[in-house]
Amino acid sequence: MPTDVENWKSEVYGNEIRDHLFEFAEQGFDSIPDDERDAWFERFKWWGLYHQRNGQEGYFMMRIGTPNGVLEPGQLRTVGEIADEYARGPGTNPIFGDAYADFTTRQSIQLHWIELSDVPAIFEKLEENGLSTQQACGDSWRNIVGNPVAGKDAQEVIDAWPVIRELNETFKGNDDHSNLPRKWKVSVTGSADGSGQGDINDLAFEPAYKEVDGEEVVGFNVRVGGGLSRNEPRLARDIDVWVSPERVSDVAGGLSALFRDNGDREDRYNARIKFLVDEWGAEKVRDTLQEEYVDFELHTAGRDVREEYTYNTGAGERNDLVGIHDQKDGTNFVGLNVLVGRMGAEDVLELADVADEYGSGEVRLSQRQNVIVTDVPDDELDNLLDEPILEHYSPSPSPFMRGSVACTGTEYCSLSIVETKNRQVRYARWLKENVELPEDLDQFHIHLSGCTASCAQPQIADVSLRGMKTRKDGDPVEALDVGLGGGLGENPQFARWVTQRVPVDEVPGAIANLVESFADERDEGESFRAFVARHDEDELDAFVDPEETDYEDPMMHNTKRTWYPYAENDSMEDAPSPPADD
């Protein structure tokens, strides 16, 4: 039997949702019929609007999909202005204030506290400036990710940016591909660093060489069925296909149609293509694609460059894109660390000015929730580095600041079990003050996800933290499971969950003890990931060793039982009513 969601989708879905959305916005939140709320909230996701959690009725998270994380000159300012004007709600975040933008692990932007009545004005402003929320959530082609500095990166094998643009234009608002069984996450990478993180996407194009008619050509190998969610992490599987840049769209469309027609629409938990690939195997995926979904002969896979991957590998160079790096054209891109991806609206506007002044005005977003100012000439670098805003968003941050990634968590997210972003900020600050990494290491990745959906990509970090509960002195408290040794690269490895349910106030102590054991016992020059790989789970569990320290956690209680964890009167009874329409 098809699910309720499938039934709603078969009635109204895709582009047409927009007219209804605008009508509700005009008539007011209360005009959504009582018995149709679930259906409409589900549909609104397709246009990038996600109803915030219980206690925040009538407020929405809005996701803006920026393909490959590219914000053209002027677009960051637009985001800052919208955040400043519209992303203000009844709750004030003690660290980030009243209005801010979140840069996400899929190179998108999230704003909170959006009111339905403001949506038409926001859409108008976004669209005037070439931005959109279309398909940012919901069951369709999501924001396409890749190496954010595509087209500029001196290390690149092939420029993936034109390919990504073509895919975006072809598959956004495309009625044949707008109603898929589940989300469809695509990554296209042209650089040899692996920074597109193809392995954890539903569909990945990775740079590869192939001999075609006696000539070596650069194109892409294809992998299908990666994803991290629900305790069922999968790496995308090699389906033995190489494709030229001109044909990427045909192959991507073929695979998306294959998913549309064959994915499980009766069980949303089993709907992602990773499960279809489990069931079919890579060979059947390839055969079906060839026989039913493309009208040309597919090439077999070409020679990839996976052995050169460095991004999020936990060793070697360029684990992220923070810092100053060469562009092909002789200028530079400067990656700035945005702690847990959140930036106050004023800072967003300030950064837009700085990017204008020293670069081209363009900025790009990475999958580590950071921002990159591009096109900075050599003789402007020093001036850029002297800008006050770079003290906070640093190109050379402490390893613990730099390595921090965190998802949305109980502040807004229905699924979460624990508070995340603010907690990760507190952790990073404490670790910076109290823990010394071995001198040869400038990176240490700690990713915190509030639940198993894994939006912060915990399984590919040195230290993975995932929301849980436990009892401490009999009382329920927020806790974290601790995993170790994850990373991407030629041979990706998901973290192993070694220590369960550590009360949140003992996690910094646990990490301090872990780093100390690592520093004492590592081989000369050994990476943390390699160190983890040669120990068994009991040994690792012993290294973790949770301990109370002078770190204090103000959010130990069930932050989900509040309407907003940081409100003075935080109980559900004090929840604001849905915003009045004005």
Place this chain on the structure above:
Amino acid sequence: MTTRLRVLDDGAWISVNDAREVRVSELWRLDAPDLCECTLTDLVVENFQTVGVDGSTVEARVYGQCIACGETGITDWVPIGRVRGGEFTELDRGAVRRVRREA
């Protein structure tokens, strides 16, 4: 009167008549010998799987973990509340819930 019961947003909460009523991340005390060996399972509710109704009792099957012993799994039907005259009342959070095996 029929009651609309749904699991939504990837199992994050249960909707009763288009209102969000029961959510994940709570700790429930369960009498659930099939799930783990603890006298009472101390379950973190991570995802709702399905929701149904037995008489006036609304029940759900949930995925979660017992924080006393670490066992994870999907429960049989656990009572979560009652509907009377179209009104839903959530079961007291401290209550011990007895799991009903599927007939």
